Amino acid sequence: MEEGRRINIGILGATGTVGQRFITLLSKHPWFIIHKLGASPRSAGKIYPKAANWKQATPIPSAVRQMVVHECKPDNFTDCAIVFSGLDADVAGDIEAAFRAADIALFSNAKNYRRDPHVPLIVPLVNPSHLSIIAQQRALHSPPLSKGFIVTNANCSTTGIVIPLAALEKAFGPLEQLLVTTMQAISGAGYPGVSSLDILDNIVPFISGEEEKIEWETLKILGGVVDDDRGLKSFDMHARHPLRVSAACNRVPVIDGHTATVSVRFAQRPPPSPQQVREALAAFTTDAQSLGCPSAPVHTISVHEEPDRPQPRLDRYYQEGAGVSVGRVRQCPVLDIKFVVLANNVSIGAATSSIINAELAVVKGVVQA
Amino acid sequence: MEEGRRINIGILGATGTVGQRFITLLSKHPWFIIHKLGASPRSAGKIYPKAANWKQATPIPSAVRQMVVHECKPDNFTDCAIVFSGLDADVAGDIEAAFRAADIALFSNAKNYRRDPHVPLIVPLVNPSHLSIIAQQRALHSPPLSKGFIVTNANCSTTGIVIPLAALEKAFGPLEQLLVTTMQAISGAGYPGVSSLDILDNIVPFISGEEEKIEWETLKILGGVVDDDRGLKSFDMHARHPLRVSAACNRVPVIDGHTATVSVRFAQRPPPSPQQVREALAAFTTDAQSLGCPSAPVHTISVHEEPDRPQPRLDRYYQEGAGVSVGRVRQCPVLDIKFVVLANNVSIGAATSSIINAELAVVKGVVQA
Amino acid sequence: MEEGRRINIGILGATGTVGQRFITLLSKHPWFIIHKLGASPRSAGKIYPKAANWKQATPIPSAVRQMVVHECKPDNFTDCAIVFSGLDADVAGDIEAAFRAADIALFSNAKNYRRDPHVPLIVPLVNPSHLSIIAQQRALHSPPLSKGFIVTNANCSTTGIVIPLAALEKAFGPLEQLLVTTMQAISGAGYPGVSSLDILDNIVPFISGEEEKIEWETLKILGGVVDDDRGLKSFDMHARHPLRVSAACNRVPVIDGHTATVSVRFAQRPPPSPQQVREALAAFTTDAQSLGCPSAPVHTISVHEEPDRPQPRLDRYYQEGAGVSVGRVRQCPVLDIKFVVLANNVSIGAATSSIINAELAVVKGVVQA
Amino acid sequence: MEEGRRINIGILGATGTVGQRFITLLSKHPWFIIHKLGASPRSAGKIYPKAANWKQATPIPSAVRQMVVHECKPDNFTDCAIVFSGLDADVAGDIEAAFRAADIALFSNAKNYRRDPHVPLIVPLVNPSHLSIIAQQRALHSPPLSKGFIVTNANCSTTGIVIPLAALEKAFGPLEQLLVTTMQAISGAGYPGVSSLDILDNIVPFISGEEEKIEWETLKILGGVVDDDRGLKSFDMHARHPLRVSAACNRVPVIDGHTATVSVRFAQRPPPSPQQVREALAAFTTDAQSLGCPSAPVHTISVHEEPDRPQPRLDRYYQEGAGVSVGRVRQCPVLDIKFVVLANNVSIGAATSSIINAELAVVKGVVQA
Structure with a gap:
């Protein structure tokens, strides 16, 4: 980016x-200026604080x-070089x-x-x-x-899983099998989303369409x-080495942060040891960092040594x-290696991914800024 | 049991x-009469309501x-034909x-x-x-x-899992692989147990010793x-067909009821279909029922057709x-079949198992009543 | 009731x-038989399990x-002697x-x-x-x-409060001032009702219309x-002795059971002592009991001596x-006496009240059964 | 403070x-440098990360x-000009x-x-x-x-209440009566503090000693x-105009942030209107601000116009x-004015108060820095 350009x-x-998250993140962005806001016809014409039912812990940015x-x-958006969409799927x-x-x-x-064959599905720290x-x-x-x-960026639950998997494939070659159970935060369902009567003192072992999204x-x-x-050009769907994926998705009474237990089998025999896996995860760096994307994490994966981490409430703001x-990297008696991964579904799992994607597009000249 | 014998x-x-659960369940038992209560020296000599910090939703039985x-x-217990122990492991x-x-x-x-080679580890609906x-x-x-x-009876998380697995082995022969992720209720940790600061708006992806228990x-x-x-005689540890088990255990903010996502691989090829599995689970009956144990469930496994069940808050009192x-029986892209299982950790996962075990011992003449 | 009449x-x-609660309670009622079910046009014609999103912990009654x-x-209801309404206010x-x-x-x-001047608003244990x-x-x-x-029966939060107040007025004469803060369960808002994002790790210090309901x-x-x-005839609105009521209503992350902190001032000087209040509450009996209403509680008010009771999770099934x-009866440094009251909003606070009202109407001959 | 002095x-x-909060806040303080850490003998000699069970959402400061x-x-602390104590009361x-x-x-x-007659009890935004x-x-x-x-600084629940009360007394003269019901976060009880079994799907209408603290x-x-x-010199305990205080304290399943419903009666007749109260609260400024204390809030009291605020999860980071x-300022039918107040118990309710007190002591020359 040229100095001073916005x-x-x-x-x-x-x-x-998701729109509220975009606003919160972009209101302090070094490159991007929020220039236009779009919403449904019933919100159109109102000033933003009248149109939005603001639910963030920080106030509406000035x-x-x-x-x-x-x-x-x-x-209404012709003077915007980039448009972010936090729209619901139905519109x-x-x-x-x-x-x-x-x-x-x-x-x-x-x-x-x-799933469009010409639209990239990009997790900015991966592909x-x-x-x-x-x-x-x-x-x-x-x-x-x-x-x-x-x-597009990926589903919030997919995002957290593919980042460490990308690190593993980079270090040890292709994966063959992936078994994942997610425990997903209520914020992943939007607002009003999950009824409190469905989730207080409860978990729901089903999220419509979620397992198919992860598996695909x-x-x-x-x-x-x-x-x-x-x-x-076309997407090869990991055809260089077929990968079988099985997901079981659960909603849990956590506000933000999707946790997953993951077991993987590598093509490489013998597979890497837990310690090698830990080192590969901790060492993982991405283009988003080396190309200077301002919203990219300085460090991509935090590898915990404590036995009981990561936890959503303590680690979601990493x-x-x-x-x-990532934590609890250890051998899996059935596949090769198992571990726990936590990703912030409202940050890297949603708006932050879109924003880094846009930053990458600017840096790579795909967007003429 | 002879008519009228207690x-x-x-x-x-x-x-x-656990002791409070024993009391609640046994206070209305048709065969057993609570005759003696044991606790630590600092409780000894007090009447029960003064000694116990009663935390059940029903009052102390009269x-x-x-x-x-x-x-x-x-x-102090020589006049008891049977003694139940809800003691902590440290004593x-x-x-x-x-x-x-x-x-x-x-x-x-x-x-x-x-783990004692001469002590049976019995889930009454299984072995x-x-x-x-x-x-x-x-x-x-x-x-x-x-x-x-x-x-002994099994760990609360093991219990819920082995019951449907026993039904599957009974119908389809030995299992070869088992991958399970648990989401366990706080009551599994006793009282005071889990600090609220550790579990509100959170999950903890670790329970000390729990994965080893399930796997063993x-x-x-x-x-x-x-x-x-x-x-x-000795226990063969499933040696007739080696079974590999991998468990990932999590604590979740649920009061009662352990939920688990389970994936299994059968020795039999081709494996049974999801519909065959559903039917085998629903049809499963046990000696505890046929022998007339009064605390045995009338029906062992409820197989849900709804996509979002079982849920702990709705189904733990089954x-x-x-x-x-059990619900969501479907094919697993990595192993053969996957499903969700829910068991009440404070009932069949603990005191209820002990009680049915005792009932079985009476019926089989192992206890001279 | 004549023997055997239904x-x-x-x-x-x-x-x-509320309808689901009516069904659960009435399915085992000694006098009443569920004969017809009514719901919206989009449910009409379906069998009940297809029409209802059943959310009770016990299954749909056979x-x-x-x-x-x-x-x-x-x-559609001409062959019903009594109809219960759990309809939403908008219809x-x-x-x-x-x-x-x-x-x-x-x-x-x-x-x-x-608020209709000819319609009685009846809490069956009170008026x-x-x-x-x-x-x-x-x-x-x-x-x-x-x-x-x-x-009609009263709002769920009003119901719990007026029962002990009626006991106090019966024993000590009219009250002059009432200050109440409620902490109300999410089930009071129906389903889907309160969004989990609004109430997990949170309280909401406002329930639309609720304070006005309690005060009126x-x-x-x-x-x-x-x-x-x-x-x-007309309702005198406590005109025999004016009573000022101030309510502050809060939604809390509790599933069932409305708790309230209550401070009252009596007309009688000196006011009764905490011990006199405790005794009056514990001794309170009602017509619903003496007239043999089968859904009336055997004992109306449980007065706790423990310092930390009542609690919704432990006491809502009383x-x-x-x-x-009721618990924590003690002197109030500003008014006279303060205490804590807990009532089950989905039982006595809703369907149970309607049912006892109907039982009273049968016993008193207001309904020709 | 002299430029550059630490x-x-x-x-x-x-x-x-509380110590962890002191560290988090003081690690980035412009005047103070963390120089020595004290803890129990079993922690002494360890480096801090080994001694502490760190539970903050941000990592241990470098x-x-x-x-x-x-x-x-x-x-061990002779080279410290100021020492902060987050010790438990028992030591x-x-x-x-x-x-x-x-x-x-x-x-x-x-x-x-x-309660020591020579020790000031200071809420830095008040006295x-x-x-x-x-x-x-x-x-x-x-x-x-x-x-x-x-x-000393005040109890966490007292702190939040006295700040708006101080604003009201500054604007309208002495208060005569105060009735308050608190809904207090679990973090107020420390770690492990409240058992999850006591507070999930529950409230506890009692906190030992808390009501007495607020009232005194x-x-x-x-x-x-x-x-x-x-x-x-002595403290006059509001003797210029006797003030009667009645508190009812409850523990609720909220992580951080104590909410209170407050009703007050003014000595001044007629009392101020709700609008006058709102303006006085919003206009309240304190010495801590005018004297340039770096940890003092820029604005002391946020007065909400929305009907359903403040809420702990949305407003505790104000x-x-x-x-x-403060929100919901309205007339009280029993006393004069009622409102809702929310204060962050782990910030202004604890460590932040101590730190601003120390800043005030430095500015006023009570501490020789």
Whole structure:
């Protein structure tokens, strides 16, 4: 980034839970300036504090206190170089398509386009190289685009898991099997989301669609981008070495922070030892850091030696929620290695991922800022 | 049981959490009469309500309101045909040995003798046949015993898991692999147990010794009793077909009810389908029922069709806590089948198991009532 | 009740939280038989288990498993001698009026008619004498009614408070001042009700309309029924001695059981001592008991001597939720006496009150059974 | 403070909950440098991370990672100009007396000396003028002291209440009556403190000694310091106008943040209106701010207009926990005005108060820095 340059950004779904996180994070961003806020027609025309039911522990940033909320129509956002979407899935499909068609660069937290064969699904600490497909996404659009595109980030539960897995594959080669049980925070369901009667003194061993997301998204994210004979790029879904993934997802009475117990089997025989795994996790660095993305964690993975960590309440703010915490790395009597991973679902699991993705796109010149 | 006969029983550790459960359950038992209560020297001599910090949702049963608490010495319990122990592990070892040496039949919830090669570790809905080792336990004692013995029940988290696994092995033959993640209630840690600062808005991905218990106890319980050349019996630890078990244990902010996500691999190829598994679980019956044990559940396993069950708050009182609930039976992309199991850790996971074990011992004539 | 006679009853709002409680309680009632279930048009025509999102800890009673849900129209309930309403306030107004107009006896848990000058607001352990206004309610209806009427019960938070206050007024004469702070369970808000994000690790110091209800309903309930010159009855709103009431209502992360801290000033000087208050509370008996209502608590108020009781989790099932618990009776340095009261908001605070009201109406001949 | 000057401070009870808060806050203090850490003999000699069971959401500050823990003996702290005590009450009495006798300036969070007639009990946003008694405390000590003294801060629940009350007395003159019900966080009980079995899905309507503290400390703090004929100073306990205080204290399942419902009666007739009260609260400023204490809140009281605020989870970090939040200011039908107040018990309710007290003592020259 050129010294002193600032980039106008817009936020769709600005009044929702994810939108509030975007505002909180972007209000103090060194590169990005919140320029436009978008929400539903019933919020449009109101100043932001009247439109939003603010639920963050810090007050509404002064930068948006006087801003008026607009409808989520591309015309209202033409002066934004980047638009972030925190829209709900039931409306994100059409709106995000319209923004891309209007040649706007859009970074979405919604699930709608994650399975699109031309849309990259990027966890910024794992697979920023997938930005390489954007040229093709633009070229295949009708009409072709010069600036517009959609980049999605992963489901909040997938995100926390793939980061240490990426570290392991980088150090020890491909994984063959992954068994994961998640214990997910209520904030992952948005607001009002989970009824208190369903979760106080309780857990719910089911989150609709969540296991399928983990089992599918993991393959797209950890897989590569390959070119066919005609030069067309596609996602290989980890085809270089098939990876079987089994997820069991649970909702637990935790406010923020998704915890998962993970067991993996490596292709490499013999597999690495727990100590080797610990060292590989602790040493893991990413492009987001080396390229100077301001929202990237300084350190990606905190490896705990204490027997009872990570815990969501104590560790979810690690690296302001942009890093992940791993603990209890030990041998698995059935697969090879098991461990516990904790990621902040409202930070790296959602808005922070979108923002680092945008930072990477700026640094790599995919966005013309 | 002969009509109208009642058996005097004693309770050790009567003031603690498990002891309070024994009292609640036994105060309305058709066969057993609470005759003596034992606790620590500082409680001895007090009437029960003064000695106990009662924490149950029902009041102290009238049958024990006037009872005096005694020290846990065999001399005080000679008129009890059966003694139940809810003692903490740090004192259970010596006291339980002394009771056995005094020729008293003792059913213990403590962990101390679970690994003893002559002590059966019995989940009453799974392996009551292991009572067959008691003759040997008595014979090898010095001096030999005529009535005394120790029977233990399993750890609360093991119990819930082995019941559906026993149903599966009964229907489909041996299991080869078991991967389990538990989400365990705070009551499993006793009182005061888990600090509220450690568990409110939090989970703790570690319970000391718990994973080892699940990985070891499962083998003893699901395994058989074999005779060697000299006629000596021993536990075969599932040697007929080696079973690898991997457990990851978590404490969650739930009051009662341990939930577990379970993945299993069968020896049989092809493995049973989810529907076959559901049917086998629902059809599972046990000796405890057919022999008329009054505390046995009428139905052992409730198989849920709803996608989001079982849940601890809604399902922990199934069969008054004596049955277990299973749901979400589906294929596992890594092993064969995965499902969710819920068991009430303070009922079938603790006192209720001990009581049904005693009922089985009476019915089978192991206890002379 | 004549031996063996059973009365057909209907339940409106049968699929909701209060309706589920009505079903649970009435499925084992000695006098009443659940004969018809009513709910919204989108539930009508379905069998009950398909229509209801059952959230009770006990399963759906077999008596209603095969019952079909009907629309809440009087024509569907003409063969019911009594109809209970667990309807939400937004629909209860018109529906309940229609049922009364169809000459049906209706006992409502909704707030809509509580302030009606001809409708009694009855806490069955406090003011069953207010049933005396029903003749007038029927006579003033156009056209006059022979069997129909509406009886309401109080708001769940009011109910718990007025029971001990009635005991105090019975023993020591009128109260002059009442200051109450409530800590109310989430179940009081229905389902889905309170979002978990609003109440986990939190309290909310506001419940819409609740303080006004306590401040107003208390006067109607504790007040008398007076006749004017023309023989018209009206509620005197405690006019025999003005009572000032101040309430502060809070939502807390408790599932069931409303707790309140209460300070009162008596008209009588000197005021009674804490010990006199304790004795008066413990001795309090009501018509509901002496008249043999089967759902009335055997003992109305449990007075705790322990310093830290009552607590919702330990005491909310006192008398199966039909009684209330009081503790910490002591002098108040500002008013006269202060204490803590706990009542089960889903039992005596809701469905149980309606049911005892109906039992009283049967016993007193107000309902022709 | 002179530019660039730094003051060495020590922390007693450094491994406990309050000690951990002292370390977190003081590790980034502009005036104070953590120089010595004191704890129990079993911690002495260990480096801090080995001695403490760290439970804060931020990691152990680097400044203390290598520090060795000492026994709490004055000899170990002679090079500290100020010592903060986070000791438990059962040991604080003797240790704090020894430190004062060694002529060390000590600011204590413990309760032991709060009722001492020569020890000021200071809520820094309320009564810093009470520091005036320190000269007398030193002079009456045997032998007289030149630098040493004890200053205490108030109980965590008292602190939050007296701040808005001080604002009201400043604006409208003396209060006559105060009725308060608290809903206190579990962190107020230290670690392990409240058992999770006592507070999950529960409240406990009793905290030992807490009501007495509020009823007594409020008078000392809001009262004045008066001189008798012989020039001896004493605390007048609000004798200029007697104030009756009645408190009801409850423990609730909230991690941090004590909420209270407060009703007050003013001496002034007619009393101020709710709007006048709101304005007086919002306008309240204190010496701690005007004298430039770096830990004082920029704004003391946040007055909420939203009907459902303050809430602990959303408002406890107001002013980094150094300010208090008030909402729902309205008329009280029994006394004059009622409102809700929230204060962060681990910040302004504990360590932050001690630190601002020390800052005030430095600014006023009571401590020779």
